[in-house]
Amino acid sequence: MGEVSDTTGVTDAGGGVRLRPMTVEDLPAALDLEQALFPEDAWTEGMFRDELSHPSRHYVVAESGDRVVGYAGLRSVPPEGDVQTMAVARPLWGRGIGRALLTVLLDRAEREGVTHVFLEVRDDNPRAQKLYADFGFIRIGVRRGYYNGADAIVMRRTARPGQGSGEEGNP
Numbered sequence: 001m002g003e004v005s006d007t008t009g010v011t012d013a014g015g016g017v018r019l020r021p022m023t024v025e026d027l028p029a030a031l032d033l034e035q036a037l038f039p040e041d042a043w044t045e046g047m048f049r050d051e052l053s054h055p056s057r058h059y060v061v062a063e064s065g066d067r068v069v070g071y072a073g074l075r076s077v078p079p080e081g082d083v084q085t086m087a088v089a090r091p092l093w094g095r096g097i098g099r100a101l102l103t104v105l106l107d108r109a110e111r112e113g114v115t116h117v118f119l120e121v122r123d124d125n126p127r128a129q130k131l132y133a134d135f136g137f138i139r140i141g142v143r144r145g146y147y148n149g150a151d152a153i154v155m156r157r158t159a160r161p162g163q164g165s166g167e168e169g170n171p
C-alpha cells in the first residue's frame with residue numbers, strides 16, 4: 001500500500017494503480033465490471049446512483065492509467081458500518097488491489113468512529129471470505145437465500161477500544 005493524500009483523496013496502491021473517490025462518470029465502467037463479476041446479482045445504474053447520492057456512503061475506484069479496474073463502497077453510520085460491495089477486474093486479481101480498496105474503506109470507517117463493520121459475502125466465494133478474514137472479519141451468521149443461488153455469510157469486524165483498526169483480530 002502506498003500513501004494516502006488527505007488533500008486529494010488519492011491513494012497510490014502500487015503497480016501503477018491509484019485509488020480515488022468514485023463519481024457518476026465512473027458508472028459505465030463500474031457497471032461493466034459489475035456485470036462481469038456478479039452475473040447473478042449485478043447492481044443496476046440506479047442502485048449505484050442511489051448509493052453515491054447518500055452522504056453516509058463512501059465509494060472508491062481503483063484506476064490503472066485512465067481505466068477503472070475496481071471499486072468498493074462503505075456505508076458509514078457510526079458506530080456501525082457496512083462494506084457494501086467490492087470488485088476488481090478479473091485479469092488483475094491477486095495483485096493486492098482488493099486489499100488496497102478494503103484498507104481505504106476501513107481507514108475511512110475508523111476516522112468516522114465506526115467500531116463495527118459488517119458485510120455479507122456469498123457462501124460460494126472463498127476468495128473474498130479469505131480476504132475479509134485476513135482483515136479481522138469473523139463469521140457471525142448466515143442469511144439463507146440472500147443471493148440468487150447462494151446463502152450469505154454475515155461477517156463482522158470489531159475495532160479494539162482506542163483503536164479503529166481491528167486488523168490484529170477481534171476482542
Ligand SMILES: CC(C)(COP(=O)(O)OP(=O)(O)OC[C@H]1O[C@@H](n2cnc3c(N)ncnc32)[C@H](O)[C@@H]1OP(=O)(O)O)[C@@H](O)C(=O)NCCC(=O)NCCS
Pocket residue numbers: 037085086087088089092093094095096097098099100120121122125127128130131134
Ligand atoms: C474478492 C476480490 C475483490 C479480491 O480482489 P483482489 O485484487 O484479487 O485481492 P488481492 O489481490 O488484494 O488479494 C487479497 C486476498 O484475496 C485472496 N486471493 C487473491 N488471489 C487469490 C487466488 N488466486 N486464489 C485464492 N485466493 C486469492 C487471498 O486471500 C488474498 O490474500 P493474500 O494476497 O494474502 O493471499 C476479487 O477477487 C473480486 O473482484 N472477486 C469478484 C467479486 C467479489 O467476490 N467481490 C466481493 C463480494 S463480497
